[in-house]
């Protein structure tokens with residue numbers, strides 16, 4: 083191996099200038115670089131390890147950026163970044179911040195879109211090809227999509243469009259036989275038979291969509307891939323190049339330490355590469371640390387649900403392909419048996435499926451992140467809320483976080499809190515979280531005044547930290563609350579002059595603000611953000627001069643606005659009408675901005691809230 087080959091690559095022309103026999107060396111060097119990078123910074127290392135040769139071959143054969151390559155989800159684009167002038171970000175620890183974890187046109191002309199959600203690459207490529215043809219241009223358009231992402235409904239819409247549209251369009255189907263966890267669905271049987279038959283078996287799903295098709299069994303052989311891509315370059319019709327690759331190729335058994343879900347990496351390949359744990363590598367610095375809030379509260383929820391399996395045969399936990407990071411461990415899944423379904427990357431389907439289960443008398447719980455639930459917005463409205471189906475939704479990574487722009491949950495309150503008939507709960511402790519889950523999944527709720535869907539925001543780091551303190555728990559846990567009383571506000575401290583309403587993850591801040599004020603303020607845990615507790619708010623309006631609403635989500639269209647609007651519409655005489663202050667996030671996309679910086683930016687700090695309060699009260 084010739085060290086330094088990667089350092090010499092400043093763009094795709096340098097890949098083309100290498101001798102063919104140097105390409106395997108370049109791949110080996112990239113693989114080592116990925117592993118080192120993964121140890122230092124974490125990331126989607128398994129996906130990238132599997133796609134090393136294909137990415138080198140793509141840049142060897144095609145002429146990016148004139149030829150446009152769209153990476154689905156784009157979590158596997160690290161190698162593409164290395165070959166398009168950004169290798170130093172992976173080689174030099176000090177420069178790691180120069181790239182994002184996904185493609186980004188602001189970073190490079192070789193990146194077509196900012197993407198972090200699955201399944202859209204074929205549609206995007208169809209659009210690029212359509213405009214190309216309209217303008218009489220001749221560049222290639224290439225979509226790279228994984229077998230997991232192919233389960234997204236939108237991917238099928240893209241396939242359907244591609245054949246009808248015609249013209250040059252190359253779909254590289256990267257089949258590594260894994261999503262994050264195992265693939266799920268009826269199409270994976272025929273896909274396995276396609277692989278076993280060297281691409282000749284029928285039914286061939288791609289042919290069924292009217293598409294031309296090629297198969298490359300050696301998807302980690304750079305020469306085979308160069309040949310395959312050369313054959314389809316400048317093709318005059320849509321074609322699928324199905325490549326069989328090994329996820330996590332090169333991840334040594336020693337990396338067993340990264341056992342996200344106790345997946346055994348010590349076995350021989352190909353098992354090693356197909357292990358769920360290889361999807362996301364945790365940086366070494368994070369190893370051995372306690373569970374993050376998603377895993378912590380996810381595990382709590384699963385343990386509570388598991389206790390109900392025997393009594394409720396219809397209790398079904400549905401994960402649209404995101405189990406491990408939400409505390410749905412492999413062991414739990416195995417124990418749960420038919421009580422657990424991974425529907426593939428199918429948020430829309432998962433929610434509609436849940437509505438069907440509920441309609442037939444079952445008790446469905448859908449668990450995924452707030453940002454992925456965006457995909458199911460229409461099913462939230464129609465199949466679930468309009469039809470008042472008792473579906474429970476566990477929304478992870480809700481609210482502000484330092485996540486990248488594609489995964490932020492900062493929009494959830496504005497998005498979910500304005501759907502009629504959807505109860506939205508924001509627990510402030512593990513105790514309340516489980517109490518709310520118990521109410522949401524209680525089969526008896528069907529016959530009650532609140533039979534419809536309930537979304538529960540899984541608490542964040544601020545609540546997890548506060549939850550560790552016995553004083554906080556003694557003050558905030560809602561002992562003895564059941565049923566629809568979860569919709570009532572909980573005054574955790576009684577004071578006068580000022581009432582601080584700390585929604586969900588903001589309750590710890592509300593308490594800290596109250597501690598810092600020179601008088602006793604009222605502190606309220608509103609528990610929910612779909613509606614208001616009018617009785618409690620009326621009482622507060624009658625006895626306080628200032629109401630402060632804190633939320634860790636977009637302020638526009640958010641929950642504080644509901645409070646302000648309610649108060650304004652009470653039309654109290656000016657002399658007695660309390661002032662309302664709302665604190666929350668600006669309506670904007672943020673990308674990997676640390677949470678404390680976001681809190682500063684939005685005034686969600688003790689100093690900033692205290693200053694605002696004293697400025698109005700003194």
Ligand SMILES: Cc1ncc(C[n+]2csc(CCOP(=O)(O)OP(=O)(O)O)c2C)c(N)n1
Pocket residue numbers: 129130132155157158198199200227228229230231232256258260261262329361402403404427428429454457
């Ligand atoms: C809409 C949406 N749902 C869920 C996810 C989480 N997610 C990211 S990558 C991934 C699996 C992708 O599998 P595949 O396409 O086979 O790519 P691989 O990582 O195996 O290369 C999932 C479920 C997402 N990014 N977007």
